[in-house]
Amino acid sequence: MSFRLKIGLSFCCILFLTITVAVTSWWGMNAAVQRQNTIFAFSLEIDRQFNSMSHEEHSFSSTKEIGYAHAVNKILDELYFTIGEMNDKASRSQQQQVEKVLGELKHYRNNSSNFTEQVVKMETMQSRMVQESDRLLSNTRTLTSQKSDVSEEIILQASRMLQAEKTYMLTGSKISAETVTMVAADIERLAQQIMARIDESGQRLKAYRIVKIASVYGDIFSRYLDEQENLQRMIQFMHHSQQKLAEELRTFVDTELAQSQTQVKRLQLFSLAVSLSAVALSILITVFLSDRITRPLEQLKNSAQNILNGNLETLVSLNTRDEIGQLGVIFNQMTLKLRRSFQDVASYRNHLEELVEERTIDLIKEVADRTAAEQALRSSEERLKTIVDQSPMGIILWNTDFQVSQWNQAAEKIFGYS
Secondary structure, eight states: OOHHHHHHHHHHHHHHHHHHHHHHHHHHHHHHHHHHHHHHHHHHHHHHHHHHHHHHHHHHHHHOOHHHHHHHHHHHHHHHHHHHHHHHHSOHHHHHHHHHHHHHHHHHHHHHHHHHHHHHHHHHHHHHHHHHHHHHHHHHHGGGGGOOHHHHHHHHHHHHHHHHHHHHHHHOOHHHHHHHHHHHHHHHHHHHHHHHHOOOHHHHHHHHHHHHHHHHHHHHHHHHHHHHHHHHHHHHHHHHHHHHHHHHHHHHHHHHHHHHHHHHHHHHHHHHHHHHHHHHHHHHHHHHHHHHHHHHHHHHHHHHHHHHTTOTTOOOOOOOOSHHHHHHHHHHHHHHHHHHHHHHHHHHHHHHHHHHHHTOSOHHHHHHHHHHHHHHHHHHHHHHHHHHHHOSSOOEEEOTTSOEEEEOHHHHHHHOOO
16 A cells, blocks of 8 residues: 555545534434424413413403304313324423323313313303292282282392392302292292281192292202302312323423523534544544654665665565555665675775786786776776766765765755755
8 A cells, every 4th residue: 555545544534534423413402493493482372372372362262152162172182282283293202291291281281171161050050040930920919919918029039149149249258049949949938928817729830830930940050059159179180180281291391491402412412422523533633644654764764774784785675565665676676786886895905906916026917907997997987977876776885084975866855055
């Protein structure tokens, strides 16, 4: 693998981690924001429907108009739909809470339906009470022809009963209710007295009707009082169910908000962890690449210094297959060729010395030999110079005064001086 490819792969790893952090942060924050927006929208919609339902319920309790009860049922259907949509979006841990909310909503709906039925039932009883009271008043007026004290008392008591009934319907006073019950019993007792005194069959029939009407009215009013108590208990149950539903909804919304905040915190921790991992990986890659670059260069520098000091036995050991490893192989080959050249030169000089010693007798021959030897020496030096000039490594020659006497073209390229 080339060194360039290694650097490219390292850069791609760091870039991948950076993109992962950015995409994860964007996706996570977007999901968290959408979840919070969904929760806020759900909370606002639930509050609106809940307030509207409470208003319609209060209107129905005040006016007893069935249209308000239908409006309450319609809003309950909307609540079912809204909570059902939220159940589809909620997490598995929250679906159990949503089921609790739906259970409380169903319980409240049952209480509301029972309350509506009770109100309708009491309205029917009240209508019947009005009919019976009108019949009672009509029949008591027919007794005025008798001009007796008992008949006058019956008419007075009937008026008193109707007045107490109206007072009870308006105020709900227990004293008025007791008065209605007591007066209805008195009317029945007085009518029975008339039946016992009068012999005429028509008047006795009228008195009998008054007895029956007063008895029926008393029974209806007594049952109305009982149903009124049941109605109050239903109102309490309904209000308790409404409070329980509101608490469950508040718990669900608070839990959803808490989970959303937890999700944001987890996302922040994840982004921080991935960012730190990217930084750590960048540092490791930088240290690794620096070591892979500086260590071979250090070996090449030491080997060049050894060659400069005259040690041609030096070699570099680079086992990589990248460009730096190839440079080490070329450097070793160059050192080997240079070593062989210097060995050839040394061997040739030794040979020349032997020739000089052997041929000192004949001066002419010695001069000729010396000339030839000098010629051969110059040729060898030129060859050495050619080797040095053509070497890809910078080579510098120094004299005994430690002054630069010569360097090759590679040294010119390296240092920039001719």
